[in-house]
Each structure stands twice: as C-alpha cells, then as structure tokens.
Amino acid sequence: MNSFSLRRTLLFSRLQAGEIFGGGIWKKLKVILVISVFIVLFSTLLNAGDISGSAGYAQTMILVMAIIPVTAILSDLISVRLLTPASTLEKYISVYIVALSAGAAASVALALSCSTMLSLISLFSEPPAEWPVLLFIGGNFNIAYILFFGLIPLIVYGELIRVRERARGRLLLWMTIIVPAISFIVIIILGAADMLDKHEMSVAAGGIYLILVITSTIMAYRLLRKVELDRKDND
Amino acid sequence: MIELSNVTYWYEPGKDVIQNISATIRDGRIYGLFGLNGSGKTTLLKLMTGLLFPKEGKILCEGEDTVLRKVDTLADIAFMPAEFELKSSESIRKYVSLNSVFYPLFSRQVLEDCLDAFGINTPDTALGKLSLGQKHKFMLAFILSLGTKFIFLDEPLNGMDLPSRTAFRKLIARHLREDQSMVISTHVMTDVSKIVSDVLIVRNDGTLFCDSTVNLSQRYSYGISDTDSGAVYAENCAEGYRVLRMNGGFPESEIPMDILFNAVIKGAVK
Known part of the structure; x- marks a missing residue:
C-alpha cells in the first residue's frame, strides 16, 4: 500500500x-x-x-x-x-x-x-x-486573527515533546519555550532602543513566527514517528 | 510470521523488563502467553505490535520492521488491550463503520456471528450502555472480524462469564483462518489450554520460554505418582505428587498448563 x-x-x-x-x-x-x-x-x-x-x-x-x-x-x-x-x-x-x-x-x-x-x-x-x-x-x-491557527503546530510540537521526552528530562521542552521567547524579547529590546521601527519589528516578529510554525510542523512529524505507548501498564 | 531477534526492553535503564528474547510467531498458530504479574507480558505484546520499540534487537512482521509502522504491517495486526475506553455515546454500528474501513479483510458476517454468539444483538446500542463483560465481548467480536493476519489479545476474558468463555473458544475455532495467528495473554490458563498450539512464558527475569504443546508432550510425560523421584518437576497433591518427567518412551500425554508454567517459572524446565 x-x-x-x-x-x-x-x-x-x-x-x-x-x-x-x-x-x-x-x-x-x-x-x-x-x-x-x-x-x-x-x-x-x-x-x-x-x-x-x-x-x-x-x-x-x-x-x-x-x-x-x-x-x-x-x-x-x-x-x-x-x-x-x-x-x-x-x-x-x-x-x-x-x-x-x-x-x-x-x-x-x-x-x-x-x-x-x-x-x-x-x-x-x-x-x-x-x-x-x-x-x-x-x-x-482583523486578519491577524488567522495567525492564531498557526499556533496549532506549536501546540502539537510542544505536546509531542512532553510525551516523547518524558523519560529524557525536560531540556528540549524548555528550549522550545525559551528560544522563541528570547527571540521576541530581543525584538522588543531592539525596538525600545530605537534600533527597529514599528514596521521592522512587525516584520521581524512575523518572520520568527513563520520560522517557528514551519520548524515545529516538521519537527512534530519527526517526533510523532518515534512516539511509543511507553506507559508501564499492568504487565 | 513475526520474528523477534535478541529483543531487550526497559522502562528504566538497568531494569530490563524483556531480556534478550528471540522467538518466532508462526502462521496458523495460537500462542498462550503466560507470566506472573509484572513479568512483562503486556510489554511483550506491545513490542510485537509496534506500540513499543525494542531498546536492543529487532522485530520483523512479514519481513518489515515494526518500528516503521508501515500501513501494510498495521493492516496485518489487531491488538485488544486489557483496558480500553469506548466512547459512551457512540453506537456499535457507528464504531464498526468508522473503524472497519481500514481493514481490507473485515467481514461483517463474522462480526454478526460473533455478536450473536455473545448475545449482543442490537447494533444501535450505545457502547456506554454495555457492561464491562459486554464491552470485552464486543471488542473480541470486532477484532476477530477484522481478518488481520496477527491477533493479539491481552487478558481478553476479563469480566466475562463462563458461557461466554466457552463461546470465545468456539468462535476462535470457527473463524480463525489457517493463515492467521493469535497470541492470547492471560492469567487463567484453563481458559485457553484447550486451544493453544504453542506456549510462551515470560520468566521474572524477562527471558522467554517458547515451545509447541506437541513438542512438550513428546519431551515430557505427566502423571500422578506416590513418589517424586526422577521427576523434572513435582508438586504435592492429595494423591501424592503431580510429576513432570522426561518422556522415556511413554505415550505422549497432555501436560497441564499450570504444571508446565510452574516448572518453567521455577527453572525446572529450561
């Protein structure tokens, strides 16, 4: 098949x-x-x-x-x-x-x-x-509302990391939260320091968002292929 | 067939649940899978179905690695877990129509015959209205009707009354095709002792005993004796001893599953 x-x-x-x-x-x-x-x-x-x-x-x-x-x-x-x-x-x-x-x-x-x-x-x-x-x-x-649905792959990826990496520590999960958070904070800081204007900030944030959505869509699929039902049931 | 080669699995490193198991699930056989509580029976079933991936070794189903979860491999496998949830508001008819489309050899006739034998005659009944035993009966009927090459049942007779257990054995005899294989994990050996052709016993250290009942009957003889001398394994009973001896030219005898199980678990039969 x-x-x-x-x-x-x-x-x-x-x-x-x-x-x-x-x-x-x-x-x-x-x-x-x-x-x-x-x-x-x-x-x-x-x-x-x-x-x-x-x-x-x-x-x-x-x-x-x-x-x-x-x-x-x-x-x-x-x-x-x-x-x-x-x-x-x-x-x-x-x-x-x-x-x-x-x-x-x-x-x-x-x-x-x-x-x-x-x-x-x-x-x-x-x-x-x-x-x-x-x-x-x-x-x-507001057209920006459609961006909300871009959160779906991020949620799927986060959930799969939680399931898959349960036994391996939570480093990857935290990295997944921290890296994008830092990226957005950097944009805000650059904006506050007048190094980026409002338009540039929007473009930069949109770019990071798009990269996150694409990356998490691909990575989530890779994780799903490795998912096991590794709950220890009554053996 | 399904081939397990040097399969090891653990949930926590250093604590092997399954240890270096090699075995073959051959076509047209019915395997009884036995083991003490916590010995790893469910883990072994999950490994064979591809729900778990071996930490070491390989499991091939019809030559394909189960880890890959290919569509063809999945279409060859049906697994009934010991505990499962069914959507309570969904009807039997709806459940079957949604799930059966993935299985090319699904047979509505087999399903109806099985449901009839189990006394479940109303396809519009909501699954939530079925008792625990009825849910198991329905799921068994559905799994049998899928026509998959390999059927794995984990404690399938939980919550079932005695007549249904008899019906279960009859249905297997009636509907299991010659190219299909079944692995039944259970604690109640008497339920399946009459239908199994092969025995799998998971020892407490995670190793596996595997042999056919024909081979075992040829190799060992069973009887009740007033002495345990020369026995491979013996247990006290009212009449003296139930003994398992090497078969020294005696006619083949049926070996009770419980004696065989105890002999394997206690290391008397390797």
Whole structure:
C-alpha cells in the first residue's frame, strides 16, 4: 500500500472527528453555551462593561478556545490510534484537518452565541454600543486573527515533546519555550532602543513566527514517528 | 510470521523488563502467553505490535520492521488491550463503520456471528450502555472480524462469564483462518489450554520460554505418582505428587498448563 493516500487520510480524519466530537447535538450546544457565558462574563468584566472593548477580548478568547481541542485530538491519536492502518504522515495531516475543522466550527458557533449575548447586554449598556454586536464581522475583523491557527503546530510540537521526552528530562521542552521567547524579547529590546521601527519589528516578529510554525510542523512529524505507548501498564 | 531477534526492553535503564528474547510467531498458530504479574507480558505484546520499540534487537512482521509502522504491517495486526475506553455515546454500528474501513479483510458476517454468539444483538446500542463483560465481548467480536493476519489479545476474558468463555473458544475455532495467528495473554490458563498450539512464558527475569504443546508432550510425560523421584518437576497433591518427567518412551500425554508454567517459572524446565 502507498504510504500516502488522500482517501485514507480523510477516512482517518472522519474516524477521529467522529469518535472525539461525534454524538449528541444537545450536549455540544450546552458546552458552547457554557463557554460563551464564560467568555462574555470574563470579557465584559475585564472591560468594566464597555461592550466595544469586550468584543475584542471575546474574539481573542474564542480563538484560544477554538485551538485547544488539538490537544485532545493528539492525545486520542497517541493513546488509541497508533495501530490504525494509516501511515504516520496520514495520521499527522489528519490531526490538522480535524483540528482546523473543529476549530472553525467551534469559532463560528461561539461567535454566534457570544454575539447574541453581547448584543443583548449592549441594549442596557452605558454608553450605548453599536447594535447588534457582530464578532469577527465588519470593524471587528482583523486578519491577524488567522495567525492564531498557526499556533496549532506549536501546540502539537510542544505536546509531542512532553510525551516523547518524558523519560529524557525536560531540556528540549524548555528550549522550545525559551528560544522563541528570547527571540521576541530581543525584538522588543531592539525596538525600545530605537534600533527597529514599528514596521521592522512587525516584520521581524512575523518572520520568527513563520520560522517557528514551519520548524515545529516538521519537527512534530519527526517526533510523532518515534512516539511509543511507553506507559508501564499492568504487565 | 513475526520474528523477534535478541529483543531487550526497559522502562528504566538497568531494569530490563524483556531480556534478550528471540522467538518466532508462526502462521496458523495460537500462542498462550503466560507470566506472573509484572513479568512483562503486556510489554511483550506491545513490542510485537509496534506500540513499543525494542531498546536492543529487532522485530520483523512479514519481513518489515515494526518500528516503521508501515500501513501494510498495521493492516496485518489487531491488538485488544486489557483496558480500553469506548466512547459512551457512540453506537456499535457507528464504531464498526468508522473503524472497519481500514481493514481490507473485515467481514461483517463474522462480526454478526460473533455478536450473536455473545448475545449482543442490537447494533444501535450505545457502547456506554454495555457492561464491562459486554464491552470485552464486543471488542473480541470486532477484532476477530477484522481478518488481520496477527491477533493479539491481552487478558481478553476479563469480566466475562463462563458461557461466554466457552463461546470465545468456539468462535476462535470457527473463524480463525489457517493463515492467521493469535497470541492470547492471560492469567487463567484453563481458559485457553484447550486451544493453544504453542506456549510462551515470560520468566521474572524477562527471558522467554517458547515451545509447541506437541513438542512438550513428546519431551515430557505427566502423571500422578506416590513418589517424586526422577521427576523434572513435582508438586504435592492429595494423591501424592503431580510429576513432570522426561518422556522415556511413554505415550505422549497432555501436560497441564499450570504444571508446565510452574516448572518453567521455577527453572525446572529450561
């Protein structure tokens, strides 16, 4: 059999999506509702009831919530599906397909739900906000939000390092956090010292971000090929 | 076949769980895998399936290194772990439709026959509504229906009642093809003693005893005697001793698994 088949990749994606997110629609609606209440409460409290400011916070929180399920998808892959007859590459691509689809679906559902709640609150807010509040639409849309989905390979890589390097110390995990952090700090310092202007800082930060995303995408695949189920069960 | 060559595995360096094991899982055989608690049975199963990678040595499945996890190799292997989780809201039908598509030799007929024999007749039942024993029965039925060349079962009879254990043996006899092999790890030897053709025993030091029941019957004779003289291994019993002797021209006799197991674990049979 070929080591890559699009059909098998899609079948594997369907398997993962079905077994992780499949099932009762009412349960999912309840979860969306609970998360929406949390997001709306948190964002309005942080902005002291200012709805326009809250919308920005709510959008960021929705995107964070939308990329979190990737950890569940990866954990499902490692703990249950290493023996499913699909190549590691197919399984790896599948993680992104499921994560992006689930993330997009969750973003839309949360955006609708939070927009409704914020619109209702804005009816009673002082000063009155623009009505209705529509998250991610019109003035609330920012192309930079798409960059959030670039965090998925970083999370996958971090999670795989955690799993793979458990027995070998945590040096690699810390290096993975510290090196990018230092890179961004250096840009900020250079900016503060007027050695970089705002535009150059954005380009430098974007470049580092892109390198991180590409590197972690490649490195995560290499780690996934070496993943073992090395929990010591009841022998 | 699956070939294990000088395989060693440890979770912590210096504490070998599996030590320099060499063995062959041949086609068309049923292996009983035995060992004391913590001896490394599950670890050995995981190594053979490619869930763990040997620290030393190699494991080849049909000539391919299991470490590579090639699609063809994975399509030849089905593994039922001792403990597994099933999504509680998912139906049997849905589980089967999502998972079976990866196995070219999957047989719905075999699945239906197995589920029928186990008394699970409602494919729309949510997996969460099945008892522990029923979950094991369902998983066994599913694994048997996949038609893979190698089937690995880790404590498959956990939580199963006696009639289901009998049904399990009958289903294996009915549906296991001649080119398929099975490795069954269990503590309850009586459950599988009638169906195994080969015995694998993991000793406490991580080494492996491996032989066929035919060879063992030719080499040793078993009986009850009032003396243990000349015995390779003997155990007290009400009538005197249960003894295992070298077969000095006696007719072949069936050797009870528990006696063989004790003899291997205590070093009387190498």
